[in-house]
Amino acid sequence: MLNWQWRNFEGIEYMTIPQWEEQGAPMLFAGRHAGNSTEPYSSLNMALHVGDEDKNVLENRKHVMKIFGSEINNMVCCEQVHGSGVAVVDKIHQGRGALDYSAALAGFDAMITNKSGLFLSLFFADCFPIFLFDPVKKAIAMVHSGWKGTIKKIVINAVESMKREYKVNPVDIQGFIGPGILRCCFEISDQLAESVNQEFPEFDEILSNNNGQYSWDLARTNYNLLLSAGLPGENILVSDLCTKCHNDKFFSYRAEAGKTGRMAAIIGLK
Numbered sequence: 001m002l003n004w005q006w007r008n009f010e011g012i013e014y015m016t017i018p019q020w021e022e023q024g025a026p027m028l029f030a031g032r033h034a035g036n037s038t039e040p041y042s043s044l045n046m047a048l049h050v051g052d053e054d055k056n057v058l059e060n061r062k063h064v065m066k067i068f069g070s071e072i073n074n075m076v077c078c079e080q081v082h083g084s085g086v087a088v089v090d091k092i093h094q095g096r097g098a099l100d101y102s103a104a105l106a107g108f109d110a111m112i113t114n115k116s117g118l119f120l121s122l123f124f125a126d127c128f129p130i131f132l133f134d135p136v137k138k139a140i141a142m143v144h145s146g147w148k149g150t151i152k153k154i155v156i157n158a159v160e161s162m163k164r165e166y167k168v169n170p171v172d173i174q175g176f177i178g179p180g181i182l183r184c185c186f187e188i189s190d191q192l193a194e195s196v197n198q199e200f201p202e203f204d205e206i207l208s209n210n211n212g213q214y215s216w217d218l219a220r221t222n223y224n225l226l227l228s229a230g231l232p233g234e235n236i237l238v239s240d241l242c243t244k245c246h247n248d249k250f251f252s253y254r255a256e257a258g259k260t261g262r263m264a265a266i267i268g269l270k
């Protein structure tokens with residue numbers, strides 16, 4: 001049974017899946033504290049594109065990479081444009097976007113690799129980090145799925161890319177849907193609710209309506225998408241932590257009116 005747990009490294013609280021580490025895929029989702037950044041990015045802001053001072057972000061990244069016993073130069077980052085593009089990451093991409101946002105892999109919101117020593121790194125405040133790991137073929141994916149990525153079914157693109165590139169069988173893939181904005185806090189317009197209905201007619205219970213106000217369950221939608229991509233339900237772990245409800249622990253775009261930091265979601269292969 002897949003399970004995540006909280007750990008602490010020199011004050012940094014992070015979530016990890018011990019079983020994946022044992023199988024060769026160390027990963028983490030870090031909380032917002034114990035970093036160098038100041039308001040409104042206090043304090044473990046890991047993203048270079050949100051207006052924070054670069055030097056603080058780089059210090060934060062160096063510190064977080066120590067959790068893996070690794071270095072900032074082994075990170076690989078992509079632009080994160082709320083699209084559905086999946087980058088196939090190779091050794092030549094090592095360090096892309098680690099020190100400089102303009103060098104991040106342009107136009108992508110997900111990355112896959114089967115190369116060891118690379119750490120696929122994406123940054124979050126309410127959108128969902130989705131980690132995929134195939135212990136059989138030793139391949140990983142890191143996916144940024146907010147509402148736009150969910151509508152575009154980016155997580156299916158990631159699984160399809162793993163099948164194409166690494167001959168992965170989806171029944172072997174394990175998935176972790178990390179913290180993001182849950183249905184308790186993700187109220188949407190009637191117009192968007194209509195789009196959700198059109199896009200996912202086969203998914204039950206992803207929309208709820210309370211006194212005329214729609215809410216959308218992005219975690220459940222992505223869970224269903226992973227099922228339809230061929231992952232067995234028992235292989236998919238969902239964190240059930242809402243970033244907006246737990247704004248004390250997590251950065252939340254909605255709770256902080258868009259002016260905040262980003263948390264790191266990172267996975268690598270030993």
Ligand SMILES: [Zn+2]
Pocket residue numbers: 181182183184185242243244245246
């Ligand atoms: Zn909530």
